[in-house]
Amino acid sequence: xxxxxxxxxxxxxxxxxxxxxxxxxxxxxxxxxxxxxxxxxxxxxxxxxxxxxxxxxxxxxxxxxxxxxxxxxxxxxxxxxxxxxxxxxxxxxxxxxxxxxxxxxxxxxxxxxxxxxxxxxxxxxxxxxxxxxxxxxxxxxxxxxxxxxxxxxxxxxxxxxxxxxxxxxxxxxxxxxxxxxxxxxxxxxxxxxxxxxxxxxxxxxxxxxxxxxxxxxxxxxxxxxxxxxxxxxxxxxxxxxxxxxxx
Numbered sequence: 001x002x003x004x005x006x007x008x009x010x011x012x013x014x015x016x017x018x019x020x021x022x023x024x025x026x027x028x029x030x031x032x033x034x035x036x037x038x039x040x041x042x043x044x045x046x047x048x049x050x051x052x053x054x055x056x057x058x059x060x061x062x063x064x065x066x067x068x069x070x071x072x073x074x075x076x077x078x079x080x081x082x083x084x085x086x087x088x089x090x091x092x093x094x095x096x097x098x099x100x101x102x103x104x105x106x107x108x109x110x111x112x113x114x115x116x117x118x119x120x121x122x123x124x125x126x127x128x129x130x131x132x133x134x135x136x137x138x139x140x141x142x143x144x145x146x147x148x149x150x151x152x153x154x155x156x157x158x159x160x161x162x163x164x165x166x167x168x169x170x171x172x173x174x175x176x177x178x179x180x181x182x183x184x185x186x187x188x189x190x191x192x193x194x195x196x197x198x199x200x201x202x203x204x205x206x207x208x209x210x211x212x213x214x215x216x217x218x219x220x221x222x223x224x225x226x227x228x229x230x231x232x233x234x235x236x237x238x239x240x241x242x243x244x245x246x247x
Contacts, residue, residue, distance in 0.1 A: 054247035055166055055201055058129035060092025067119065067158075068134035070110075071173070071234070072099030076225045083226075086235035087132075091242075096128060104138035105150035105190070117150055120157035127162040132238075136172030136190050140182045147189030155193055155200055166201070168242065169194040173205035173234065175224040177216045203241050210237045 058064065066072050066084045074082025074097070088095035098119070102110020105117070114122065116135065133154065139147050151169075158167055171187040174180075187206050194202035205211065210233060211219050219230030226234060 055168070055242065055245035057091060057242060057246045058093065062093055062129035063096055063126075064088060064091070064093040064130050064132065065096045065098065065123070065128035066132045066134065067098045067116070067123070068132075068170075069099060069103050069138055070101040070225060071137070071231075072097065072132075072134050073101050074099065074231065075101055076221055076223055077228050077231055081228045081231055083231045083235035083238065086232060087238055087242075090235070090239045093130075096124075098123060099134075102138060104135055104142075105154060106139045106142040106146055109138045115150070117153040117157060120154065120161055123161065125161075127165055129165065131158055131162065131165055131167045132170065133158070133167055134170040136186045137175070137183065139172075139186045140180065142186065142189075144185040144189035144192070147186050148192045151190045151193035152196065155197055159197070159199070164199075166199065167197075168201045168203065168245070170238065171202065171204045171206060173211055175211075175220050177211070177213050179206050201245050203238070205234070205237070208237065208241075210234060 064087075072082075072084060074084060079085065082097075084095050084097050084099070087093075100110070100113045100119070102108055103113035103115065103119075105115065108115060116133075136147070139150075155167060155169070158165075169190060171190045172183055174183055184206065187204060191202055191204065194200045211230070215233065219226055219233050221227040221230070
């Protein structure tokens with residue numbers, strides 16, 4: 001079934017017998033999202049399969065680990081305006097943001113970033129209550145099979161390090177319309193890796209048209225990253241899908 005966050009500075013410290021990478025933030029913000037502009041949510045049906053076992057959302061106060069690229073890091077906006085703090089606020093979670101700019105499953109497009117499969121040993125030993133794994137845009141140009149295998153290694157590594165912790169995989173969104181064939185292939189590879197697992201949930205911003213022809217000029221900034229409005233749209237759609245997965 002469809003069971004489906006470079007770093008500003010990579011701070012690596014010895015923790016117990018493991019090596020821990022410090023997140024951008026470990027405290028859920030108190031940011032109250034501004035009223036949304038009028039965006040097109042014309043494809044509300046969530047990607048996850050309806051036959052999937054319901055996702056058990058952690059209670060308020062739980063730690064949510066976000067692993068991903070610059071979109072998870074919250075590039076181009078203030079600390080309170082990225083999708084991570086907005087989602088954490090909505091559920092009352094403590095956000096641990098492990099987004100690294102320019103990184104992906106198979107490619108690094110920034111300085112000093114760590115590929116997703118290689119990032120797992122750098123994450124803290126203490127398990128979170130839920131993991132949100134986002135990314136794929138930086139993998140454009142890689143084949144779907146290569147991406148699938150790298151995504152599989154990443155998911156397997158998270159499962160091994162944090163057994164029993166639910167993982168929600170978010171495929172790549174898009175900064176351009178229409179979605180490029182290469183980006184669509186990357187999404188397919190990530191989807192295949194997530195679908196092969198029985199304890200992983202997959203959400204596709206592409207399939208659900210989170211960013212589309214009607215809102216792309218507002219949600220994407222000049223640097224091809226989400227604007228504050230874009231991160232808010234991303235967060236709102238993710239919140240909706242998480243609640244849907246939870247039944």
